[in-house]
Amino acid sequence: MNEDFDLPEADGAIRRRPRRRRRTALIALLVVLCLIAVVGIVVGRYLYSLDNAYQKRTVVSLDDDNSGLSGSGTNILLLGSDKRNPQDAAAEKVSGQRSDTIMLVHIPADGGEAYIVSFPRDIYIDIPGHGKDRINSALAYGGLPLAVTTVENYTKTPIDHVALIDFDGIQGLVDSLGGVDVNIPKSFERDGSTFTQGTQHLDGKEALVFARERKSFADGDFQRNRDQQQLLKAIVVKMISRDTLTSPGKLKDAVENISPYLTTDDGLDSGTIVKLGLANRGLRGSDMHFLAAPHGDPYTTSGGASVVAGDEKGMEALRTALKDDTMEEYAAKAG
Template sequence: MRNAVPPSGHPGRDDLVPGLRRERPKRRGRRVLAVLLAVVLVLLLAAAGAVVYLTSSIGNDISRIPDAFRGLDAGSRPASFGGTTFLLVGTDSRAAGPTTGAGADAAVDAGSQRSDVIMLGTVAPDGRSASVVSIPRDAWVDVPGRGMNKINAAYAYGGAPLLIGTVEQLTGIRVDHFGVIDFAGFTSLVDSVGGIDVTVAQTTGNDGVDFTAGENHLDGTQALAYVRQRYDLPGGDLDRAARQQNAMKALLDKVQQKVTTDPGAIYAFATSVGDAVSVDDSLSNAGLVQLAVGSRDLRASTVSFVTAPVTGLGREGGQSVVHLDAEQGAQLWGAVRNGSVAQYADLHPADALGSTPS
């Protein structure tokens, strides 16, 4: 197994993550990165065998986002299909301090910038499978009340409520919960389980970290460089989305391994989750317990990772945009609702996360 390490002469850990300082390693940074919060929590809590205790412990520490569903007309929103769906985003925040998690500045609006990552994480109605769908941030869509625009503009225009409304209109899927995590929190999650293992298609590098073709063991800082890279990748942002999914899958695999090999590490991971994550204030501790208990049979191998289908790249005015495939997209969103994303991925392998992303 090859280790991705900063090459000699390149900046160290603090220089790789601008704004991140050793004296406060968990709570600095300008960008935030979405993590599959729902599935991570389900696997963590159900597999650890201490659902109520750990959920209450984590839940009490998680920062809540007020009014994430403010102004959304209940009568016009998609009907629930029995599953649980999280809208997970990362934002390009210019705030000097953290915008998510327990240390977030309450005066900072995390929705004041455009979202950098958009994912729908859905646990199927039977709790035995889940899916993660990445929506390209430059997808050209109808933003309610704003007309056609990039989907990531919705967050800048109207914060969580407008982005939720935009995604629900696009997909026909009801968003049950909303969550964000900053990238310093992402590094702490990876470090809390001893790093992750990913396979890289070709030798490349980003932010002073080299990734060799084949298997790479990444610590938190290296994992961050991996998921943030888009230049020198043939598919640009689409390949970066695949890397983000690949890192999430690797994290889930590592959590599941730790359950049997190092149970004490699970509590450290749980503490990292509680410290870094922000979720909407409708997700109570009791709701977390219900989600974990209902999904206790879920395993990392039953999580399907796909990207919303596209017809190609283009330009709208002076903007570079991604055009979504509406016809094939309708098949995907239907598969999310009925819990058949794995079957969709088999039929459309180009949209599915491969074993060796670029």
């Protein structure tokens, strides 16, 4: 069973808390684009060329700042941007980017597994300094700093690292891997491509269409979130397969293709990833657990905006699990 995912770029400094076990960032990056396995598990003589390719990413500095939030384990925010049309962005007085993909990755203090929580892009919550709006508007209003603050406030959880990727980077990554085998949850057709329920081999172009589509489904963005989780897992499984890890050329191509579309905090440098990769060579797709953030039903605001209601009772349970590092129990109850 296989799967994938996506993200953009942004600028500005983000608040950073004292770093926890840096090895956990490995799983985060694996979840983002699998560069972990790419750069980390490769033998030393290939590191130089891979490092050069990885440097093409955009790096964001995170300032040390204790917001009063606490919790065990490590949390990484993963975002994917739609890179909105400049004219539309100007008309709405936003920066041109909204995070269509919002995932919070929690790695327990003992490492070894990852819990990936997807948030509906239209969930209606407080955006600091802007009142209530869709959660995906935070990136547009204030870049990565505001996106991080917004998610921290909503989950009451400190975010240790952040990564963003542009959707277009997924196409090059998947093609460099020779395509990926994705478990298609629901059949649909889009842009000349047919996606049939069950396992299907997708090339880069098809993977991009699959990850973006929501209008074909009755529950729209909710199904897209599930599809993106499937694509993410497919990429991870392919990246850590023997076929890929024993092919220096394929690994280098993967890093080369994805890095220009990637933004990370400066703590996820190639040296750190190498150490993390070597320490986590046993990680497999089955160690990643995908969940949906608690939410209510879609509704229309008094201003005519289509949004998704929050679920405070459900969020309190998630907040407690994140703080107490009990995501395994939470995931079992959530199914």
